Amino acid sequence: MTDPLLSVRDLRVEFPTRRGVLTAVDGVSFDIHPGEILGVVGESGAGKSQTGAAVIGLLEPPGRIAAGDIHLEGERIDRLSQEQLRKVRGRKIGAVFQDPLTSLNPLYTIGRQLTETIRTHLDMSEAEARDRAVQLLGEVGIPSPADRLDAYPHQFSGGMRQRVVIALALCANPRLIIADEPTTALDVSIQAQITALLKRLCREHGTAVMLITHDMGVIAETADRVAVLYGGRLAEVGPVDDVVNRPLHPYTEGLMACIPTTHERPPRLAQIEGSMPSLTAMPAGCAFHPRCPHAFDRCEAERPPLFEHPPSAAACWLWAPEGARVTERAAS
Helix, strand or coil: CCCCCEEEEEEEEEEEECCEEEEEEEEEEEEECCCCEEEEECCCCCCHHHHHHHHHCCCCCCCEEEEEEEEECCEECCCCCHHHHHHHECCCEEEECCCHHHCCCCCCCHHHHHHHHHHHHCCCCHHHHHHHHHHHHHHCCCCCHHHHCCCCHHHCCHHHHHHHHHHHHCCCCCCEEEEECCCCCCCHHHHHHHHHHHHHHHHHHCCEEEEEECCHHHHHHHCCEEEEEECCEEEEEEEHHHHHHCCCCHHHHHHHHCCCCCCCCCCCCCCCCCCCCCCCCCCCCCCCHHHCCCCCHHHHHCCCCCEEECCEEECCHHHCCCCHHHHHHHHC
């Protein structure tokens, strides 16, 4: 296997407050390889967006990276200055966010925004940048791209605006795209088009994508591997087929059970009882144990490490090598 494009190790993100320090991301580690889509999934408050913001250097103050390291193409980027990070963003890392209107200036034409971004990162003339802008709009599926350069964002539908944002993210041929809930604001048919577009771009350009979402259905259709977060911690990571169809962690099992299917019609859709713990009152031991149907004494007292169970891994005492899984099953 090739060396990872992005390597995150033991990432810890903190937010100092008057009531103390809140830990939004707690010891998260993962890799993303060239051309790979890593889905990062979990409920609201799981730490998904804060992980992506830390990677791209866009943590909202007073948020800070308190521990861990982030390497992009072998270069450590978490210690770069803001000026250095600005050069990395756009040139090496692109970003696609949930609401395209937050990424587009309503007063500028699409062409102006694309050409300015292109010329900021690449040595091109105005004419060359305009030609590349037309090429990018065509690649992301905008019909008659040359004619749409002089249009304004409000003249595009929501799905088309998201395509324009993806084109902006691709302006400088970045190696990595952070896509934070890129399909949430779109209807189902447009969601499918955008996810298919991301997959095609990875295949054709070798671009890697960190796809952040709460939707396991989108993950199942799009990602190559999945990292499941809970309470700012990594619960499970593995190939998408294994995580979706053979989940190891009870939280992942719960997420999958919540997805409605067309071939089975249960009388009531499953749900995970309870809610995500507050960052100010994180339970001892496994963060998920108050909601876990399989929890036993050890889960309440000790935080589980990530246990390897190839090709996946899970932070759950059920998969401890000393046979805690057998003990728990016998007890139940």
